Amino acid sequence: MTSPQNNPSTLAVSPAAATKTRPASRPAQVKPATEGWKQATGPAGRPLLQFKSPRVSQPPTHLADMTLPEREAKFKEMGLPAFRAKQLSVHYFTHYTTDPERMSDLPKDRRAEITETMFPKLLTEVKRLTTDNGDTIKFLWRLFDGSLVESVLMRYPGRVTLCVSSQCGCGMNCPFCATGQAGLTRNMSTAEILDQIVQANRVIAEGGLGNLRRDGGHDAERVTNIVFMGMGEPLANYKRVMNAVHRMVAEAPEGLGMSARGITISTVGLVPAINKLAQEGVAVTFALSLHAPDDELRDDLIPVNDKWKVDAALDAAYNYYQVTGRRVSIEYALIKDMNDHPWRAELLAKKLNQRGRGWVHVNPIPLNPTPGSIWTSSEPHVMQEFIDTLIAHGVPTTLRDTRGKEIDGACGQLAAAE
Numbered sequence: 001m002t003s004p005q006n007n008p009s010t011l012a013v014s015p016a017a018a019t020k021t022r023p024a025s026r027p028a029q030v031k032p033a034t035e036g037w038k039q040a041t042g043p044a045g046r047p048l049l050q051f052k053s054p055r056v057s058q059p060p061t062h063l064a065d066m067t068l069p070e071r072e073a074k075f076k077e078m079g080l081p082a083f084r085a086k087q088l089s090v091h092y093f094t095h096y097t098t099d100p101e102r103m104s105d106l107p108k109d110r111r112a113e114i115t116e117t118m119f120p121k122l123l124t125e126v127k128r129l130t131t132d133n134g135d136t137i138k139f140l141w142r143l144f145d146g147s148l149v150e151s152v153l154m155r156y157p158g159r160v161t162l163c164v165s166s167q168c169g170c171g172m173n174c175p176f177c178a179t180g181q182a183g184l185t186r187n188m189s190t191a192e193i194l195d196q197i198v199q200a201n202r203v204i205a206e207g208g209l210g211n212l213r214r215d216g217g218h219d220a221e222r223v224t225n226i227v228f229m230g231m232g233e234p235l236a237n238y239k240r241v242m243n244a245v246h247r248m249v250a251e252a253p254e255g256l257g258m259s260a261r262g263i264t265i266s267t268v269g270l271v272p273a274i275n276k277l278a279q280e281g282v283a284v285t286f287a288l289s290l291h292a293p294d295d296e297l298r299d300d301l302i303p304v305n306d307k308w309k310v311d312a313a314l315d316a317a318y319n320y321y322q323v324t325g326r327r328v329s330i331e332y333a334l335i336k337d338m339n340d341h342p343w344r345a346e347l348l349a350k351k352l353n354q355r356g357r358g359w360v361h362v363n364p365i366p367l368n369p370t371p372g373s374i375w376t377s378s379e380p381h382v383m384q385e386f387i388d389t390l391i392a393h394g395v396p397t398t399l400r401d402t403r404g405k406e407i408d409g410a411c412g413q414l415a416a417a418e
Contacts, residue, residue, distance in 0.1 A: 030337040030374050032300040034175045040183060047303035050171025051236050051270075053187040059144045060120040062191035063092055064198075064247060068254045071118075078117065080110065088118060089253035096202040120144070122195045134210030137203070143168065143192060147185050149231050151196045155209050158218050159262075161225040164196045166241050167232025172268050173303050176335070176367070176375050179231045187237040193244040197223050197256065225262040229287075234265050235273035241265070245282055260284050266331060268304050269313035278316075278323040287329040287363075288317045292339045293348040301339065314351055321359040330362045331400075334378040334386060345386045349393035362390055363400040 040048040063071060071089060072082035087105050091097050098119040100111035126148065127140040135155045142148055147168040154161045170177070171184035201222045203209060212219050226248065228234040234241045245263060247255040266287040267274060277286065290313070292298035298305040308316075317328045330352070334340045352360050364387060366377040378386070383399065390397040 027337045029341075030335075032175050032297075032338065033374060035373055035375065037181045039173055039175060046306060047173040047175075048183075049173060049303055049307070050184040053167070053184060053237070056186045057145060058186075059122055059189050059192060062120055062122060062189070062195070063088065063118040064191035064194040065189060065243075074118070078110075078114070080107075080114075084114070086253045088114065092119070092198060093254075093256050094252050096198050096205060122189075122192050123199060125199070137209060139196075139199075141196070143188075145186075149188065149192075151200070151230055153200045153203065153209060153223070155211055155220070157213055158220060159224045160204060160209065160220040160222065161227060162197055162200050162223045163227045163230045164193060165230035165232055166193055166228055166234045166237050170232050171236060172233045174268065174301070176301070176333070184232075184236075187240055188232070190240045190243040190247065193240065194247055194256075197226065197248070224258070225264070226258070227264045227266065229264070229266045233268060233270070235267045235270040235277070238273050238276065242277075242280060242282075245284060249282060261326075264329070268302050269308050269316075270304065271308040271312050271316045274313075274316035274320060278320045283324050283326050285326060285329065286317065286320045286324075287331050288313060289331040289333075290314075290348075291331070291333050291335075293344055293351055297339060297344075311351070314355065318355045318359060321356075327358070328360045330360055331365060332362060333365045333367045334383050335367050336374075336376045336378045336382070338374070340378040340382050340386050342385055342389055345389035346393070349390050349395045352395055353393060357394065360395070362395055362397040364397065365400045366402055368402065 042048045066074065068085065068089065071085035075082055075085045084106065088103070091103055095102070097103075098115055100106070100115045103111055103115070106114060122144060123141040124143075125139060126142050129138045129140075130136070137153045139151050139153070140148060141150070149165040149168055151165055152163040154163070165188065167187055168185035169182050170180040173180050173183070204220075204222055228241065245260075245265075248258045248263060249255065249260050251257045260282050261284075264285040264287050265277065266289055268289045274286070274288075277284075289302070290298075290310070292301050293310060295305060295309050298310055305313075317330075320326070321328050330348075332339075332348070348362070352362075364383065366383060367375060368377065370376055377383075387397050387399060
């Protein structure tokens with residue numbers, strides 16, 4: 001949706017005209033291109049987009065797939081009183097256990113049957129990589145059908161963030177992202193998404209996430225923040241992702257009792273789904289992975305730009321702010337000589353400011369450096385110039401911390417390889 005005070009036709013600035021102000025010393029524009037793999041393309045030669053999951057088997061129904069009334073109905077089917085559903089839900093969502101031996105409040109002769117029925121095995125840990133200082137862990141999980149996904153657990157002062165996956169692979173086919181190279185295998189179920197959190201909470205409770213504070217400050221004892229920035233495009237798996245979000249914010253025994261403000265849903269720009277999210281009634285943080293303010297570059301950098309252009313995505317993001325009152329984040333990976341030009345910072349600022357002030361915050365992200373690759377982080381002084389330009393135009397901007405590079409756990413690096 002375009003704000004009433006703006007005419008969309010005034011938002012476009014010619015990249016060719018803007019580059020005239022670029023100093024001659026700046027290197028020429030580097031165009032996006034895949035390295036070491038070939039993008040899947042459609043009949044027209046453009047990168048192929050997969051919005052729908054292939055028709056494949058889904059995991060068996062798990063307690064976390066159900067609402068509390070549905071769990072109670074299931075227990076009645078099993079010939080057990082409904083209140084047992086609440087007891088079992090507390091074990092899972094509060095104590096992070098599926099072990100029948102730890103469920104002394106359930107009938108001893110039915111415990112094994114109950115847990116086998118309600119807790120089919122969803123995620124099996126294959127590998128765990130931890131950074132040297134112990135504050136970041138990357139998990140590799142094997143799902144029931146052999147698919148592999150990853151999630152990344154990060155401790156910060158006073159909070160713990162988990163980067164979760166929502167799909168096996170990804171169908172958005174972005175050339176700089178390791179996840180999208182193999183395409184989309186399938187959508188993850190609601191319970192598969194949630195089990196990443198429960199298992200992470202179990203690791204924290206067992207003392208597996210180190211680097212605790214020594215200044216007397218508070219350490220979070222469980223996951224406090226969720227970012228849907230792992231494998232997959234969350235809004236392409238809308239129903240299951242939103243079921244998971246509703247379960248995250250529901251109080252125990254219904255769910256995990258998390259704050260909606262601590263949950264971030266990121267998208268490359270699926271405009272109809274962004275507008276649907278605005279009407280969902282759960283005020284999560286919304287992040288738009290933009291990475292370029294001009295359609296000329298973004299068409300190649302983010303293939304979904306073929307369907308919904310930059311201005312359409314920004315209009316939807318602005319609409320999210322108008323409906324929910326929640327400030328929007330713009331994610332912008334700074335790539336050397338590709339999207340880090342001062343004129344692009346000016347164009348981004350112009351487009352954001354023409355929709356209003358105070359509605360958005362820009363998070364530039366240094367791309368993980370790869371020697372000799374076109375996909376390399378901008379030089380520090382170039383990053384600073386980009387940030388300074390945005391700030392000078394009144395756009396709140398913060399360079400985002402990139403965690404987990406040493407264990408291939410940073411943004412765009414999740415490839416789920418054994």
